[in-house]
Amino acid sequence: MDKLTRKSYELRRDIIEMIYKSKAGHIGGDLSVIDILTVLYYDVMNICPENFTDDNRDRFLLSKGHCADALFVVLGDQGFFDKQEAIDTFSQYKSKFIGHPNTEVNGIEINSGSLGHGLSVGVGMALAAKMDKKTYRTYVVLGDGEMAEGSNYEAMMAAHQYQLDNLCATIDFNNLQISGTIDEVMSSVSIAEKFASFGWNVIEVEDGNSCKQLLKAYQEAKQCKGKPSVVIAHTVKGKGVSFMENQKAWHHGVMNQEQYKQAVQELEEVLS
Amino acid sequence: MNTITNRQAICDILLEKAKKDKDIIVVCSDSRGSASLTPFAQTFPEQFVEVGIAEQNLVGISAGLAACGKKVFAASPACFLTTRSYEQAKVDIAYSHTNVTLIGISGGVSYGALGMTHHSCQDFAAMSALTGMRVYIPSDRFQTQKLIAALLEDKEPAYVRISRSATEDVYNESMEFKLNKATVLGEGKDVLLVACGEMVPYAKKAMEELNQKGISTGLIDMYCLKPYDAETLLQQAKDVKLVVTIEEHAPQGGLGSMSAHVLSKYCPKRLVTLSLPDEHLISGTNKEIFEYYGLDTKGIVQAVKKALCII
């Protein structure tokens, strides 16, 4: 198993622990996005605790902010703060590790949790880089259900207008949202064509839980000049825990002890 | 202890009324589960519209349906419904007088540890500021049902805020309800409590405790924030030494502000306004947050005693 994949499964274990302890969080979306976060934080982006005050650090925005649980685990593992503290106090009384990204937590650029904000903020950050002739890149991760928010399309237009080739969006395309599948709720068919028609460079990743495929996509995005890129990652909600995979009930389901044990066991098996 | 939430109460009455009224339409934004409206969507799929995670679209579509004769109930988390779609609420609903009831679910700090994006502590202020919008914050399930039934009888816009968890019963099935008339839950000579929504059961207990301690205390359930029932307030406030308002909202623009507005004009009184602070709140369950900021029975009793210089 390659290093990134191993890391993503270790982080899955942390997420499971955090969610089991807190009885809160959004496990389905965490497990679908964790490979994207792993590839970005452990390879693609130049963001670390040491450079977090550096003006030229890459910028990362989790627009699908309800998956803060996964992001906290990644940031903790990277040394932005004590990971175990985040796992132990997530969503608890007076904890700063609340259910959404917030700037009280080291490593978070901006508060989120209301869907459909990240891409506009990302456009602003990428635009600032152009103004200041800086080389940093801005990465925004969105949910497929989130793409129903109209603000995203305003941001897509602006990103093209300003030729933001330093902006890279990722759609965590797991086909599910809260009330059902994307098609049942609000179809996002031909999302790739939508982005393309807005003038974006579109990169589809067939297995969006494959670190190898994701890495290739982000490298390709870096090469694209003159327009923004979007990585459409076809993921599985709940990936890695068999009974959670592709089940809408696990959007924010809470595990009982038995389910927790099974989840840990399945992840351990992959890691051993 | 009651376990039926106000959102379930709303679903029940809409299910009952929709049997005979095909013009009742429910609109949701990937929010049917959290609004407890899944039974409605299943029973009357042809009277249910799903718009996806798109709150501006939710309110605009609701207005369009209403402009063509439908009686629309749009339900979405209060935080998103009242800020994301604010202009749609202003122009398409309030200004245009469309027959839409906006139902803000999981209001106030219901979402607890999900944080500030999910709290709606400005909704009383925001929605009351809109000319043409009425604002209601029912306390228990009985009042919620009576309110929805009354709103079905008229064609004007309204915003209704409810909380996520079950509220202790304040009333019973046979309660008297009059639209835009606040309920007097007790009369007192020294202190008048004025509360709404989730705060009413706490205030009721505080009233009982204060009366036991010899401090004669009354209570108004001001579920109709707009139009505010000034008449009932002035009647009950006339002879007391102190008025205390209690709300699950920021200090500005809500129940405290509206009560101050009426009192200062017609009946200046010592006024204490209990609310959430105008700052980023601590993380915790709604009950932990209430306790921390003194918005529970103990906090109310203490605030009264402090104001009367008893402690």
Ligand SMILES: Cc1ncc(C[n+]2csc(CCOP(=O)(O)OP(=O)(O)O)c2C)c(N)n1
């Ligand atoms: C503006 C806004 N509306 C509604 C919500 C409530 N909400 C949180 S997660 C979610 C579903 C998200 O689905 P998707 O974007 O597909 O994310 P994923 O399936 O990856 O978890 C909704 C509706 C929100 N956080 N923000």
